[in-house]
Amino acid sequence: MASHYETLGVSADASGEEIKKAYRKLARKLHPDVNTGPEAADQFKAVSHAYEVLSDAEKRRNYDATGNENGNGAQGGFGGGGGFGGFGDIFDQFFGGSGGSAGPRSRTEPGRDALVRIQISLEDTVKGTVYPLELRTAVICPLCEGSCCEPGSHPATCDVCRGAGHVQRPVRSILGQMMTLAECPACQGYGTTLPKPCPECQGAGRVADQLEKQLKIPAGVSSGTRIHLAGGGEAGPGGGPQGDLYVEIDVERHPVFEREGNDLKAVLTVPLTAAALGTDVTLETFDGEQTVSIKPGSESGDAVRLEDLGVPRLRGNGRGDLVVEVRVATPRNLDDAQRELLEKLAELRGETFTEGKFEQRGLMSRLRDKLRG
Structure with missing residues (x-):
């Protein structure tokens, strides 16, 4: 029977880093998810066991001294997995360890939320709009529908941990040798392996895709407003539920109008004579042409308020006003x-x-x- 060192292909005086590199190389080659050969599964179990022994300093010392990772006390007392193992599980429960109730982790996890930022015009905030939103995100794999397996196949119970998702390892503590739980290196804690991973998603249960959505933006939004789309985020691993999508609004500056609360403000420059005599000026607004009446004797800073021509209230009824500030132009370059x-x-x-x-x-x-x- 080959020694653990021979199984990993390293010398008896190999360093911990050399042992780890050797194990990773063999694990990638022999893992049941990628190697379906008739002997690969047994070889992978042997490699995993050898690494479990040689990566643990206490087990390696015992193995080097006696040929058994448990040393002379492997068959009973405090050194074995007998009477002391139960106490170790209780100790773990009190001090944050895995505990006896630990189980395999699920391949199915919720997807992450997503945040995108878009830019719209000031007119869009007055009238509302439908924005063509393009989003690259993760969606449930269309081939396996999130099962992670090739259609017609199913996950298999892990031969190393027997579906538990973890293995027991002895560790030294101030109370002596105790048993603790560690993630199974064969199945990464899932308790199952994928004999035939889905060729479309490589066993992830989701794939990247470019989505197009028509986002309805209500009138009244402003820069910093976030629109919440439940279930519009990433699909989770293993076909898990989608996260949420948040769309943050940024409003472009307008050359004529400026928003102040729900009001719109504009500056209208008129000649000195028009300000003195009074006049009517046509102003193009988001609601079409409007007449701004300049009273005789108007001065710079005077304002004309056009009601209900501002921004609609996002939460509530009605609109703000359009406030036009008069600016009197002093004549220059007189003949x-x-x-x-x-x-x-x-x-x-x-x-x-x-x-x-x-x-x-x-x-x-x-x-x-x-x-x-």
Whole structure:
């Protein structure tokens, strides 16, 4: 019968790292999921057992000394798996170990949630829209439908752990040698192996796919708003339930309108004469052309409010307003005729400039000049 060292193909003085590398190389070659040869399963069990012994310092010392990993006390007392093993399980339960009730883990797990960010226009927030969402994610394998097995085949009970998903290992503690549970190296804790993994998903139960969805975005959303789509995330391993999808909104800046709460704000620049005399200006809005009435004598900073032309309330009824701020443009680059007209206007209004300084003559001053004349 070959020794454990011969089984792994290493020398008796091999380091722990050399033993680990040898085991990994053989395990990849002989694992039942990838090697269906008639002798592969037995060879894999022998390799796994050899690694279990040689990777444990205490077992390796006993094996080197006696040829038995349990040493001289392997058949009874505190050194074996007899009376002390039960106490070790109780100890594990009290101190966070695997405990006697540990079982195999499921291949089926819930999928992860997903978060994507999209950008929409300000007009979309006013009117609402349907956004063509493209998402690359994990979906349930269409061939095996999440079973992880080739159609017509089924998982097989692990020969090493007998379906438990774990194996017992002795460890040294302050109380002596105790038994603890470790994940079965043959089945990775599942308790089963896949004799014929699904060729489409390689035994994962899910595959990557590009999905297209029509996402309905309600009016009133703003930057930072997240839309929750239950079950729109990744499918879980082993055909597990899908996680959720969260879509975060980012609203583009608009060249004319700015959002402030549920109101829209715009700045309308008008000539000095229009502000003084009053006028009506046509403004293109998200609701079509609207008339903005500028009252005579309007000044920069005055505002005209157009009701119910703002952003709809996301939670509630009604809309905000469109607030138009007036900005008066001062005429520049005057020619002689224009300057003369402005000076005449200033004189008529009692506004004069003396040596470049503005002087507004009041009513009493003008009365005195008239009496003197």
